[in-house]
Amino acid sequence: MPQQGAPLRRMGFLTIGSFDPADPRPGHESTLRVVELGERLGFDSAWLRHRHLQPGISSPVAVLAALTQRTTRIHLGTAVTPLGWENPLRLAEDLGTVDVLAGGRLQPGVSVGPPMQFEHVKSSLYPDTADVEDFGYERVLRLHRFLRGDEASDVAGTQGVEVFSDRVEPHSPGLADRLWYGGASLRSAQWTGQQGLHLLASSVVRAEDGSTDFPTIQAAHLHAYRELNPTGRTSQGLVVIPTDSASAAQRERYRAYVEHRSARVGVPQGPGRLLFAQDLLGTSAELAERLWADAGFQLVEEVVFALPFGFEHEDYVQILTDMATHLGPRLGWTPATG
Structure with a gap:
């Protein structure tokens, strides 16, 4: 397990792919260019969030298919695809197609549970079966079986x-073998380990056993997973914003963004009692010090740093460039080549 000074093996980034609903093409094109930049900078992976009925990428598989034709090395993932919106068999066909196009670079990440805003969308999504749909772990296992090549038809x-x-x-x-599960609870971490899947630990956990300390809770999840799956991969995803080459105007906007989101830190949100990690903002030297002190970061060998929502393309260029040239090396990471 890495300790301060030990090299970070893999570094990736995650984007929501924001766009203007009145003119969505520029936002999608920006996402493609950001991933192309990530490959040039040596990032190991690029991951897309999944958003439905929002101005963020609603079809990561389609965007990833485009990226297979604009990249050659970087691994491409979803973090995460909520399976409550998906038919596992049809999704398996899409993922298989993209992986073939990518030459085996796809890293699909999924989660389960009822779709967000389900009461408002169920008549459109499942007009005849909403009350009998199973949104539990079996949905993941079905997808896994289909990806593995198990029988999908008797013909x-x-x-x-x-x-x-x-x-x-x-x-x-x-x-x-490259299927990841995004778990926010101890139960999910344990289940993921038992199933032999990889674990995506993100910037959200559930408040459990009365604790509201995010790093401590996340570290407990990672420990529990590792006990059940010693060889599985684990990745941590926090919002990390380096400012080494940022302009004064950028630093001020970034500070305002973090301050606006900080009010929810340490306070369980909603019926699920969700806890959000503190966004990290500062120079790469400051960020590296804070990451090495993070109980969750100490237990992983790879990260998928989340890009903040709603920034300009030039902001993402600056942030990714600073991650690759300043922050990553301070964490012992070496850019990928070839």
Whole structure:
């Protein structure tokens, strides 16, 4: 397990892909360019958030398909796709297609639970089956089985002029072994470890056992996962904003953004009692010191730093460049090449 000064093995970033609903193309194009930049800077991975009925990427799979044609090395992931919105068989077809196009670079991350705002969207999403849909872990296992190549139909072979397969096509060998689960509770961390999946630890956890200390709770999740799956991968995702090369105007906007979001830190939110991590803002030297002191960061060997919402393209260029050239090296990370 890494200690202060030990090298960070992999560094990635996560974006929501914000856009203007009145003119969505520039925002999507910005996301593509940001990932292209990430590859040039040597990031190991780029991940897309999933947003429905909001001005953020609603179809990461489609955007990732485009990125397979504009990148050659960087791994491409989703963090996370909420399976309550998805049919696991159809999603397996999409993920298999993108992984084939990417040459085996896809890192799909998923979560379960009822869709956000379910009471307001269920008549559109599941007009006939809303009351009987299972939004639990079995949805992940179905997806995993289909990605693995397990039987999806009891028909295989040639019928007339049509050829049928009993598994999802295209099948991409190895994709099932790259499935991640985004867990925010101790139960989810333990379940993920038991299933042999990889664990995405994000900037959100559930307040459990009366504690509201985010790093302590997250560290407990990571410990529990590791006890059950010693060889699985774990990744931490915090909002991290380096300011080394930022202009005065950028630093002021970043400070205002962090201050606006800080009021919720340490205070359980909503019926799920969600706790949000403190956004990290400062020079790379300051950020590295804070990360090494973070109980969760001390337990992972790779990170997916989340980009803040709603910034300008030039801001993301500055933030990613500072991450790759200043923060990463202070954490012992070496940019990927080739």
